[in-house]
Amino acid sequence: MKNLQNYLFKLCGECLPSGFEREEKSVEALLAPLVDEVHKDSCGNIIGCRKSAFGNAKKIMLDAHLDEIGLMVTKIDDAGFIHFTNLAGFSPIALPASSVMVKGKRNLSGVVATLPPHLLSAEERKKPIEMKKMVIDVGYPAETVRELIKVGDPIILRQGCAELLNDRITGKALDNRAGVAVILDMLTTLQKMPLAMDLYVVFSAGEEFSGFGALNAAMEIAPDEAVVIDVTHGESGGTPRGKAFPLGCGAVIGVAPILSGAVTDRLKEMAKQYVIPYEMEPINGRTGTNSDQIATSRCGVPTGLVSIPLRYMHSGCEVADLKDLKAVSDLLSRYVNRGGARYE
Amino acid sequence: MINQLKELVSKKSVSGNERVVASYIKEQILPYADKVYEDALGNLIAVRRGEGPKVMVMAHMDEIGLVATFADDKGFIRVSAVGGVHPQKTAGRPVIFENGVMGVFVAGKEQKMSDCYIDIGAKDQRDALSRIEIGMTASFVTETFETGEKIVSGALDNRIGCFCLIEALKRLKNCSCEFYAVFTVQEEVGLRGAKVSGFEIAPEVALAVDVTLSGDHPEGADTSASLGKGCAIKMRDRSAICSREVVEDLENLAARKGIPIQRDVLSSGGTDIGSVQLLGKGVQVGGLSIPIRYCHSAIEMADRKDVEATIALLLAYLEK
Incomplete structure (x- = not known):
């Protein structure tokens, strides 16, 4: 689990809001030693490939999205406050009093400014604040801010990762750096083993926006099957029953109309056979993950979904359990090693 | 220009x-x-x-525009929006059907699309349907002119x-x-x-x-x-x-x-x-x-x- 934690801490330090993934360099460097070849495509996906020891092998694509939720500068007012809009995935609920980073000519730390409760009327105190009424304060006067920051620059949450008790980690962008860390850890496990399948791993761009990265990658790779690794909701006070999973429960295997029964069954079989803790997650309708895009790409790609329970999703203090990450990593390495899904 | x-x-x-x-x-x-x-x-x-x-x-x-969905008994043409039509921005505008028939776009009090209609001045349903067909589109009549450096038009x-x-x-x-x-x-x-x-x-x-x-x-x-x-x-x-x-x-x-x-x-x-x-x-x-x-x-x-x-x-x- 130390390996997983190291990867996770490095990954969560990166600033990769949707649409800005192409500027990234260090994730490629983490992936390169674990695969035969790595490249970055035009939309910002990082794609790594390990070829099978056998000719004519099936192609499997493992996808974990690399991007994180973000905001975008819309204007800088005469007092130097930065106005912003949602770039991807942000809800106004998680924003007030957050510590953020604005990526301009220089990276600037800022805070999401809010009025003190003393200055609000009783009526205003009851209502959530709208995003368009919030501003970011970076401390500088307007002319300096305008010099360093332009309309269209991205903004992300500033928190890094920290250890909590009991193998738990808190930080921003665990959605879905947890999934990326799992794939890197799995590749480490598989390193000494020959593969029965051609393995393509995709750290995809733009999931929090529209899933464009996964769609483009599936078109390029043309996989025979795919497994998406993403996060699901972790149980915490107030989560609705059946929509969240206790931290530490293991790998969460999705069951949904869009997902392939053959892939899902095989994932479950592997978990049972190798005594890997797991739960099933029934999803009606869209899964809200890249599986929706990949499964309907090309002539249809049989796709599975494995999730990691995560508390406080899309906030700066998401919480995950390394034991769950380990379970997903183990499940995937077994799944790939044993040749993927079986079709009868 | x-x-x-x-x-x-x-x-x-x-x-x-x-x-x-x-x-x-x-x-x-x-x-x-x-x-x-x-x-x-x-x-x-x-x-x-x-x-x-x-x-x-x-x-x-x-x-953007409107499409005729049916004509009611009194000859008012009921419509659906084609694209992002906002009744509060377009109510009261003259409209023109693709065959040249003109009318006025009228919005209800609550300005819900379902209450909106086009009045082409028809006597009744039969009269209305003799002049336009269901499925015909209508667009907003507009003027195109310049004022200073600005161009104004629908x-x-x-x-x-x-x-x-x-x-x-x-x-x-x-x-x-x-x-x-x-x-x-x-x-x-x-x-x-x-x-x-x-x-x-x-x-x-x-x-x-x-x-x-x-x-x-x-x-x-x-x-x-x-x-x-x-x-x-x-x-x-x-x-x-x-x-x-x-x-x-x-x-x-x-x-x-x-x-x-x-x-x-x-x-x-x-x-x-x-x-x-x-x-x-x-x-x-x-x-x-x-x-x-x-x-x-x-x-x-x-x-x-x-x-x-x-x-x-x-x-x-x-x-x-």
Whole structure:
């Protein structure tokens, strides 16, 4: 689990809001030693490939999205406050009093400014604040801010990762750096083993926006099957029953109309056979993950979904359990090693 | 500028019914393209050969409007919206059906689309249905005029973009790319024309020339885009996040040529590149936007300096 934690801490330090993934360099460097070849495509996906020891092998694509939720500068007012809009995935609920980073000519730390409760009327105190009424304060006067920051620059949450008790980690962008860390850890496990399948791993761009990265990658790779690794909701006070999973429960295997029964069954079989803790997650309708895009790409790609329970999703203090990450990593390495899904 | 724009706006083209404006544009561009053709959906495509990457530039020909769903007993025509029609912005406007029958668009008290109707002055249901057919589209009647530096007209979204693309074809001298100018259909109802045209052309870079909302008037959008400050380079809207390389290319070109530009971040709305970006292995996309006031009302306002800047930047990109 130390390996997983190291990867996770490095990954969560990166600033990769949707649409800005192409500027990234260090994730490629983490992936390169674990695969035969790595490249970055035009939309910002990082794609790594390990070829099978056998000719004519099936192609499997493992996808974990690399991007994180973000905001975008819309204007800088005469007092130097930065106005912003949602770039991807942000809800106004998680924003007030957050510590953020604005990526301009220089990276600037800022805070999401809010009025003190003393200055609000009783009526205003009851209502959530709208995003368009919030501003970011970076401390500088307007002319300096305008010099360093332009309309269209991205903004992300500033928190890094920290250890909590009991193998738990808190930080921003665990959605879905947890999934990326799992794939890197799995590749480490598989390193000494020959593969029965051609393995393509995709750290995809733009999931929090529209899933464009996964769609483009599936078109390029043309996989025979795919497994998406993403996060699901972790149980915490107030989560609705059946929509969240206790931290530490293991790998969460999705069951949904869009997902392939053959892939899902095989994932479950592997978990049972190798005594890997797991739960099933029934999803009606869209899964809200890249599986929706990949499964309907090309002539249809049989796709599975494995999730990691995560508390406080899309906030700066998401919480995950390394034991769950380990379970997903183990499940995937077994799944790939044993040749993927079986079709009868 | 104003005369050509008047011609463009007078050819009504509610989404799905773009033939009239398409044939007008075709006439205009024929002498300036190596090949001009239409596809099955009605997209109008002009090709200019050149050495270099395939660049697709889109401007949508369609406009928002209404479609007749039924006539009630008293002869009032009930309607559905085609694209983003807001009754509060368009109530009380005269409208014209595709066969020339005119009427008034009336909104209910609550300004819900389901309460809206068109009054063509019919006696009863029979009379109404003898003059228009169910399924016919109606567009808002508008005037096109200049006031100072500003241009005022309905359907500036997006005839002004069509105008820029036509001008670019006319003025383009040394094309440094394989240039596909595409006048798309059905943008206002889900970026549909662009999707099939993009699939056929499979470009390396796709640009959209379209309007954007400005924030420079009372109750304007929460954006810094303003009339008169230049061509607005799209950063993101609801349909796409633009490629950094394309944004940088456009900004560097503008700086070199002294073309005024501003940046455009749109919290709502989308444009044709949204569907092209998702095609194949992915397409690098960017947008050249003309800021307008009162978007999707029957009367919109743009600044001619922004239009000129947009044409200049587009030409610089195609000739670089």
